[in-house]
Amino acid sequence: xxxxxxxxxxxxxxxxxxxxxxxxxxxxxxxxxxxxxxxxxxxxxxxxxxxxxxxxxxxxxxxxxxxxxxxxxxxxxxxxxxxxxxxxxxxxxxxxxxxxxxxxxxxxxxxxxxxxxxxxxxxxxxxxxxxxxxxxxxxxxxxxxxxxxxxxxxxxxxxxxxxxxxxxxxxxxxxxxxxxxxxxxxxxxxxxxxxx
Amino acid sequence: xxxxxxxxxxxxxxxxxxxxxxxxxxxxxxxxxxxxxxxxxxxxxxxxxxxxxxxxxxxxxxxxxxxxxxxxxxxxxxxxxxxxxxxxxxxxxxxxxxxxxxxxxxxxxxxxxxxxxxxxxxxxxxxxxxxxxxxxxxxxxxxxxxxxxxxxxxxxxxxxxxxxxxxxxxxxxxxxxxxxxxxxxxxxxxxxxxxxxxxxxxxxxxxxxxxxxxxxxxxxxxxxxxxxxxxxxxxxxxxxxxxxxxxx
Numbered sequence: 001x002x003x004x005x006x007x008x009x010x011x012x013x014x015x016x017x018x019x020x021x022x023x024x025x026x027x028x029x030x031x032x033x034x035x036x037x038x039x040x041x042x043x044x045x046x047x048x049x050x051x052x053x054x055x056x057x058x059x060x061x062x063x064x065x066x067x068x069x070x071x072x073x074x075x076x077x078x079x080x081x082x083x084x085x086x087x088x089x090x091x092x093x094x095x096x097x098x099x100x101x102x103x104x105x106x107x108x109x110x111x112x113x114x115x116x117x118x119x120x121x122x123x124x125x126x127x128x129x130x131x132x133x134x135x136x137x138x139x140x141x142x143x144x145x146x147x148x149x150x151x152x153x154x155x156x157x158x159x160x161x162x163x164x165x166x167x168x169x170x171x172x173x174x175x176x177x178x179x180x181x182x183x184x185x186x187x188x189x190x191x192x193x194x195x196x
Numbered sequence: 197x198x199x200x201x202x203x204x205x206x207x208x209x210x211x212x213x214x215x216x217x218x219x220x221x222x223x224x225x226x227x228x229x230x231x232x233x234x235x236x237x238x239x240x241x242x243x244x245x246x247x248x249x250x251x252x253x254x255x256x257x258x259x260x261x262x263x264x265x266x267x268x269x270x271x272x273x274x275x276x277x278x279x280x281x282x283x284x285x286x287x288x289x290x291x292x293x294x295x296x297x298x299x300x301x302x303x304x305x306x307x308x309x310x311x312x313x314x315x316x317x318x319x320x321x322x323x324x325x326x327x328x329x330x331x332x333x334x335x336x337x338x339x340x341x342x343x344x345x346x347x348x349x350x351x352x353x354x355x356x357x358x359x360x361x362x363x364x365x366x367x368x369x370x371x372x373x374x375x376x377x378x379x380x381x382x383x384x385x386x387x388x389x390x391x392x393x394x395x396x397x398x399x400x401x402x403x404x405x406x407x408x409x410x411x412x413x414x415x416x417x418x419x420x421x422x423x424x425x426x427x428x429x430x431x432x433x434x435x436x437x438x439x440x441x442x443x444x
Contacts, residue, residue: 032200034308034375039205039223041216043309046224051314054231054288059280062235065242066260073247 161186199382203306203375222302223310230291230304238287259287263427270431271438278434281321285314286427289370293419296378297412305422306374308367315366318430326437337437366429373422377415384408 033039162179165186169177209220241256249257263283267275289305296303304310326334338355339348387404391397 033203033205034306034371036205038217039221039307040309042211042218042221043205043223043307044313045216045218046220047227047304047310047313050224050227050231051284051288051317053228054234055280055284057231057235058238058284058287062238062242063260063280063283065245066238066256067264069242069245069249069253070257070260072245076247 158186199379199386202302202378202382205307223304223307226292226295226302227288227304227310230288230295233295234287234291263287266424266428267431270428271435275431275435275438278321278431282427282431285318285430286423289314289426290420290423293374293423294416296374297415297419303374303378305370306378308371311371312363312367314370314426315363318366318433319363322433322437325434329437334437362429362433366426370422370426373418377411377418381408381411381415384411 162182165182166177166179169175169182206222207219208222208225211218211220237252238256238259241252241259244250244253246253260283263286264276264279266286267279267282271278292304292310295301296306323334326337330336338352338359340351340355343351384404384407388401388408391404392401394400
C-alpha cells in the first residue's frame with residue numbers, strides 16, 4: 001500500500017514509477033522472500049555443499065555400516081534357520097529309522113507267530129488224522145463182528161426154520177421129510193418172499 | 197507481524213565468488229545443521245552394529261529400511277544403486293522440514309530455490325541415467341509401445357508435457373506446502389495475540405489457539421508426508437527410465 005502511495009506521488013511517470021515500485025517491493029518485507037532472486041546463488045551453493053556432504057557421508061560411511069549390520073543379522077538368522085532345518089531333517093530321519101525298525105520288528109514277530117501257528121496246525125491235523133484212522137479201524141472191526149454175529153444168527157435161524165419145518169411136516173403129515181427137499185423148499189419160499 | 201517474515205534470508209557472513217553472492221545465510225546454516233543432525237543420528241545409531249539392536253540402532257535401521265523398502269518397491273533390486281541418492285534426499289528434506297517446526301528456526305525447504313535445485317538434480321539424474329542406459333531409445337519414454345498410430349499424435353505431446361512438468365510439480369509441491377503451512381501457523385499465532393489483547397474479547401483467543409494446535413499437528417504430518425512424497429516421486433521418475441519400463 002505504501003508503495004502504491006509512493007507511485008501516486010510520482011505523477012506523470014506512472015509506468016516508470018510502477019516498475020520501480022515492484023522492484024522495491026521485492027526488496028522490502030512486503031514481497032515473498034522466496035522470489036528474491038538475489039538470494040538464489042547463495043541458497044543453491046550452500047545446498048549443494050550440504051547435500052554433497054550428506055551424500056558422501058551416507059554413501060561412503062553410514063549406509064554400508066547400517067546396511068552391513070542389517071545384512072549380518074539377516075545372514076545370521078538365515079544361518080540359524082538353515083541349522084534348524086538341518087536339525088529337523090536329522091530328527092525326521094531318526095524318526096523314520098525308528099519307525100522302520102519298529103515295523104520290521106513287528107513284521108518279524110508276526111512272521112514267527114504265523115510260523116508257530118502253522119506248525120501247530122500241522123501237528124494238530126496229523127494227530128487228528130491218526131486218531132480218526134484209529135477210530136475208523138475200530139469201527140470197521142466192530143462192524144465186522146456185528147456182521148459175523150448177524151450171519152451166525154441167520155444161520156441158526158435157518159437151522160431152527162428147518163427143524164420147525166421138519167417137525168411141522170412130521171406132525172401134520174406123519175411122514176419123515178427128506179431134509180434135502182425141505183431145505184430146497186425153504187429156499188424157494190424165502191426167495192418167493194424176498195421177490196414179493 | 198508479517199507472516200512471510202520467517203522466510204527472510206539473513207546474511208550471517210558475506211562471501212562473494214565470481215561475482216556471485218554466495219554469502220553464508222540462515223538457509224546455509226540450517227541446511228548444514230540438517231546434514232549434521234542426520235549424520236549424527238545415523239552415525240550414533242550405527243556405532244555399535246549390534247546383532248540385537250538397541251534403541252538408537254533400531255531407529256536408524258527403521259529409517260534405513262523405510263527408504264530401502266521405498267526404493268525396492270518402486271525400482272526393484274536393479275535400482276538400488278540410487279538408494280544413497282534417495283536416502284540423502286529423503287533424510288535432507290525430512291530433517292529440514294522438521295527443523296522448520298521449531299519456533300524461530302528457518303525452514304530450508306520453504307524456498308523454491310532449494311526445492312527447485314533438488315528437483316532439477318533428480319530430473320537431471322533421470323535424464324542422464326536414461327541416456328546412459330538406453331541411448332536414444334530414451335525417447336521411447338514419450339511413445340509407449342503397442343498403441344494405434346493415431347493415438348501417438350495425442351500421447352506423445354501429453355507425455356512430453358507431463359515429463360517437463362515433473363520438475364516444476366516436484367519443486368512447487370514441497371515449497372508451497374512448507375511455505376503455506378508455516379505462514380498459516382504464523383497467521384493463527386498473530387490472531388491469538390490480537391484477540392488476546394482485545395480486552396473483553398480476549399477469551400476468544402482460545403479459538404485460534406486451538407486451531408493452531410491442530411495446525412501444528414497437521415504440519416508435522418505434512419513435514420513427513422512431503423519428504424516421503426518427494427523421495428517417492430524421485431524413485432518413480434527414476435524407475436520410469438529403468439529397463440523394464442522402456443523395454444528393449
